[in-house]
Amino acid sequence: ETGVTQTPRHLVMGMTNKKSLKCEQHLGHNAMYWYKQSAKKPLELMFVYNFKEQTENNSVPSRFSPECPNSSHLFLHLHTLQPEDSALYLCASSLGTTVYNSPLHFGNGTRLTVT
Amino acid sequence: AQSVTQPDIHITVSEGASLELRCNYSYGATPYLFWYVQSPGQGLQLLLKYFSGDTLVQGIKGFEAEFKRSQSSFNLRKPSVHWSDAAEYFCAVGDQSSGSARQLTFGSGTQLTVLP
Numbered sequence: 156e157t158g159v160t161q162t163p164r165h166l167v168m169g170m171t172n173k174k175s176l177k178c179e180q181h182l183g184h185n186a187m188y189w190y191k192q193s194a195k196k197p198l199e200l201m202f203v204y205n206f207k208e209q210t211e212n213n214s215v216p217s218r219f220s221p222e223c224p225n226s227s228h229l230f231l232h233l234h235t236l237q238p239e240d241s242a243l244y245l246c247a248s249s250l251g252t253t254v255y256n257s258p259l260h261f262g263n264g265t266r267l268t269v270t
Numbered sequence: 271a272q273s274v275t276q277p278d279i280h281i282t283v284s285e286g287a288s289l290e291l292r293c294n295y296s297y298g299a300t301p302y303l304f305w306y307v308q309s310p311g312q313g314l315q316l317l318l319k320y321f322s323g324d325t326l327v328q329g330i331k332g333f334e335a336e337f338k339r340s341q342s343s344f345n346l347r348k349p350s351v352h353w354s355d356a357a358e359y360f361c362a363v364g365d366q367s368s369g370s371a372r373q374l375t376f377g378s379g380t381q382l383t384v385l386p
Contacts, residue, residue: 159313197274198314198360198376245313254302254364254374261313 158182159262161246167268168236176231176265178246186252187229188259189221192243204229205252236269243267272297274363276377283351284385291346291380293361302364303344305335308379309357317359320344331355356384 159180168174180187189201203211204223218240220232229246243264250257273296283289295301302321306314318329325337335346344361358379365373 161313195279195378197378200374247313254304258304258316258319259314259374261315263311263313 159246159248159260161244161262161265163265164263165266165268167270168233169270170236170238172236173232173234175233176244176246176267178229178231178262180227180229180246180248180260180262182248182250182260184248184250184257184260185226186249186257187223187226188247188249189219189229189231190245190247190261192245192264194242198245202231203252210252233267236267238269241267241269272301272363272365272373272375274361274375274377276359276361276380278380279378280381280383282383282385285353286350289346289348289351289355289382291359291361291382293344293346293377294342295344295361295363296342297363297365300339303335303337304362304364304374305329305333305344305346306360306362306376307331307357308360314360317346351382351384353384353386356382358382 162177186205191199200213201215202221207223218235222230245264246262247259249259275294304319305317308314317333318327320327320337328334333348358381360379361377
């Protein structure tokens with residue numbers, strides 16, 4: 156049990172579909188993150204939310220749309236994706252956004268395949 | 271800009287043998303340094319971190335890492351590897367000037383295989 160739960164674990168979608176990834180943290184943290192993990196590439200930070208406010212959008216294409224209704228929940232809405240978007244999408248949370256006193260806690264990820 | 275290099279894509283060791291995973295970073299000042307582990311089908315788990323002080327840091331699961339400023343390295347070590355240590359290991363560097371998590375840069379990872 157990581158304290159950060161992601162659903163679904165696996166998702167296969169066509170390029171014209173619309174789907175959403177969900178993340179929930181039970182750690183009382185205030186910051187939440189979406190990362191993309193592609194094979195043999197470093198983790199890429201996509202979005203950062205702190206106290207429900209988006210503080211970072213790392214030049215992510217608009218076909219990825221995040222939503223953070225409260226500090227415990229984070230969504231990633233997907234539409235008209237491309238095959239190169241296939242990857243493991245990791246959600247993380249931390250108490251604050253300064254890494255020296257609030258390390259990241261990761262969920263187990265959603266394995267997304269775009270066909 | 272900061273960067274992290276993990277020179278070994280894949281390492282194989284026998285159970286009970288010692289382990290060293292290499293990490294080199296590029297950063298202008300003293301960085302924050304981290305090692306994370308990712309078991310199959312899991313997210314990343316923090317093994318240990320270095321911010322300042324003693325350059326040899328102890329982590330969970332019997333791992334340690336040593337910060338060597340002169341070599342810009344932060345290598346991860348374990349004296350005796352267990353089969354359950356088979357996983358992918360990621361080194362990361364953070365920006366100490368801001369301390370912001372959004373400035374965390376990850377390496378590409380080293381896949382560890384443990385032979386019985």
